[in-house]
Amino acid sequence: MSKPIIYGLLLLIMMIWGFNVIAIKVLVEYFAPVTITAFRILTAGIVVMMFLGVKKEFRRVTKQQFVYVTVGALTGIFGHHYFLASGLTITSASNTGLILGLVPLMTTLFAIFFLGDRLTILKFFGILLGLTGVSFIVLNGTDSISSISKGDFYVFCSVITQAISFIYIKKATKTMDPLLITGWMQIIGALFLFIVSFQMEPQGISSLSGGNLWVWGVFFASAILATGIGHMFYNKAIHQLGAGETAIFINLTPFFSLTGSYLFLDETIALPQLLGFIFIVAGVIFGTGALENKQRTFWRANKRVVKKSS
Secondary structure, three states, X not given: OOHHHHHHHHHHHHHHXXXXXXXXXXXXXXXXHHHHHHHHHHHHHHHHHHHHHHOOOOOOOOHHHHHHHHHHHHHHHHHHHHHHHHHHOOXXXXXXXXXXXXXXHHHHHHHHHHOOOOOOHHHHHHHHHHHHHHHHHHOOOOOOHHHOOHHHHHHHHXXXXXXXXXXXXXXXXXXXXXXXXXXXXXXXXXXXXXXXXXXXXXOHHHHHHHOOHHHXXXXXXXHHHHHHHHHHHHHHHHHHHOHHHHHXXXXXXXXXXXXXXXXXXXXXXXXXXXXXXXXXXXXXXXXXXXXXXXXXXXXXXXXXXXXXXX
């Protein structure tokens, strides 16, 4: 697959993921949030497993792989989606999309703490920019830190849990195919979500009868396109382009979330949110090392040109 095609697919995925925040906002307003999230993730997991089965790439996991996948599922699926669904019930889709833009930055931060990645001046500067951007968003319209929206705090927790999961996913990818990891994580994470939903939402299953055809269309689009197929294509792009170059495209997700919340939910986009968006995007570019990687590639290419000319 050529680079222009991969870039086009990544752009499409980022748009789908950005609009998926709006889709989840719609779903948690119609159904019990944890229950519908469990069904959505389970549906996505089944799609991934069916894809693996058709390609005859389904594999059993070892005990060590199962530990990594389970921890990844507890944090990246159960924790991330539980906090995300809970947060979206009491905060705006625009705020949610912007805060989710911090995922690459928080992943870099945890990689420094737990994987021994090097903390450079640019990365430190990027982390400060990203956190400054979030402060613009969560303090918008509040008088003090104590009055920060509970929903925004939940969404930030969803960022933290997903970032932690990427550490264990990285460990698992040493011996497992990323697509297989995705499928197992979604199945296991969905089971944990179901267990919690039975305790928190006794009427959760019965709430599923309240949706109309349009809402269920949103559900299947979110589950299959965004959570299932979207992650499959994204993992394929990581394999072909590398994690650094692929992660740069995540910067587009908050933009599509902002656009979608304005177009479909009639949410007002305030100046602090736009400032937050700018700071977060800049923070991700600096903090994830994407700029450093580009500079390194540029200088290496120049050195090769100089050597050939001499």
